[in-house]
Amino acid sequence: xxxxxxxxxxxxxxxxxxxxxxxxxxxxxxxxxxxxxxxxxxxxxxxxxxxxxxxxxxxxxxxxxxxxxxxxxxxxxxxxxxxxxxxxxxxxxxxxxxxxxxxxxxxxxxxxxxxxxxxxxxxxxxxxxxxxxxxxxxxxxxxxxxxxxxxxxxxxxxxxxxxxxxxxxxxxxxxxxxxxxxxxxxxxxxxxxxxxxx
Amino acid sequence: xxxxxxxxxxxxxxxxxxxxxxxxxxxxxxxxxxxxxxxxxxxxxxxxxxxxxxxxxxxxxxxxxxxxxxxxxxxxxxxxxxxxx
Numbered sequence: 001x002x003x004x005x006x007x008x009x010x011x012x013x014x015x016x017x018x019x020x021x022x023x024x025x026x027x028x029x030x031x032x033x034x035x036x037x038x039x040x041x042x043x044x045x046x047x048x049x050x051x052x053x054x055x056x057x058x059x060x061x062x063x064x065x066x067x068x069x070x071x072x073x074x075x076x077x078x079x080x081x082x083x084x085x086x087x088x089x090x091x092x093x094x095x096x097x098x099x100x101x102x103x104x105x106x107x108x109x110x111x112x113x114x115x116x117x118x119x120x121x122x123x124x125x126x127x128x129x130x131x132x133x134x135x136x137x138x139x140x141x142x143x144x145x146x147x148x149x150x151x152x153x154x155x156x157x158x159x160x161x162x163x164x165x166x167x168x169x170x171x172x173x174x175x176x177x178x179x180x181x182x183x184x185x186x187x188x189x190x191x192x193x194x195x196x197x198x
Numbered sequence: 199x200x201x202x203x204x205x206x207x208x209x210x211x212x213x214x215x216x217x218x219x220x221x222x223x224x225x226x227x228x229x230x231x232x233x234x235x236x237x238x239x240x241x242x243x244x245x246x247x248x249x250x251x252x253x254x255x256x257x258x259x260x261x262x263x264x265x266x267x268x269x270x271x272x273x274x275x276x277x278x279x280x281x282x283x
Contacts, residue, residue: 032251032259080260083268090275110278117277124273 007063014070015043021077024147029084036080039073042066071137078143082123085150089116092157101167105160112153119146 018040025033043066050062093113096102103109123146126132126139241257248254260268 026253029260030253030258032253033265034259035262035265076265079269080265083265083272086272086275087268089277090272093277113278120272120275120277123269127269127273 004059004063007060011043011047011063011067011070014067014074015040018043018070018073018077021074021081021144025077025081025084028081031080031084033077033080036073036076039069039076042069043073068137071140075136075140075143078140078147079123082119082143082146082150085147085154086116086120086123088154089150089157092154092161095161096157096164099164099168101164101171102160105163105167106156112156115149115153119150122146 018036022033022036022040025031025036046062046066046069050059050066053059053062093116096109106112122142126136238257241259244259245255245257253259
């Protein structure tokens with residue numbers, strides 16, 4: 001066991017990262033991601049099997065399998081966070097799309113959408129084929145990079161939302177006042193004409 | 199004439215939507231609205247038996263199937279239409 005401390009150090013680092021991502025997903029998505037937890041169960045299984053192995057070949061194979069499961073746990077937890085953030089961005093996009101003042105508050109709105117689309121494609125491409133998805137552990141560094149970027153994008157939308165609402169409300173009130181004043185003018189004209197003929 | 203009436207009604211609808219948007223009630227996410235009755239019963243059972251994790255006790259967890267559904271839905275969405283995809 002103590003002949004391969006570096007293998008355990010690597011596995012420990014991956015497991016720790018998986019724990020961090022799981023906790024982050026709990027905070028972002030407010031859901032426990034069962035697939036990621038299952039992967040950590042398999043890590044434990046392969047680790048214990050490796051520890052009970054008599055020869056180094058079996059030990060290496062089991063440690064490698066444990067590492068792959070830990071990487072998959074990182075991927076699954078991170079993917080859940082990414083999906084949750086993309087859904088929030090989608091909800092904002094749906095609210096903003098018919099409003100003129102969106103581009104006044106967010107002049108780079110189109111760039112933000114392009115970034116979101118790039119991240120969405122990055123995650124969807126892995127799921128595009130069964131083979132890629134079964135070997136998703138190799139993509140875990142890529143999805144980790146997406147998380148910080150996505151958090152920034154969703155935070156931008158969250159900050160812009162009240163400003164867009166305030167501008168929309170002002171425009172709505174101006175529009176209503178304009179319509180009311182036009183009706184009032186027409187009414188006044190009709191009344192004055194009516195009084196004139198009386 | 200019909201085309202003008204259609205254009206006028208689209209204009210009214212567009213302006214009505216922007217009139218209503220500032221006064222909308224923020225949407226509350228409701229887990230129970232998204233899952234069926236059987237699933238709700240399962241989550242209630244998990245919540246009753248779970249100890250330790252508050253999310254499990256609240257019935258807030260997602261399975262592989264639910265994750266796949268969300269991923270499929272997001273795959274179908276486009277934030278921006280790139281015609282040269």
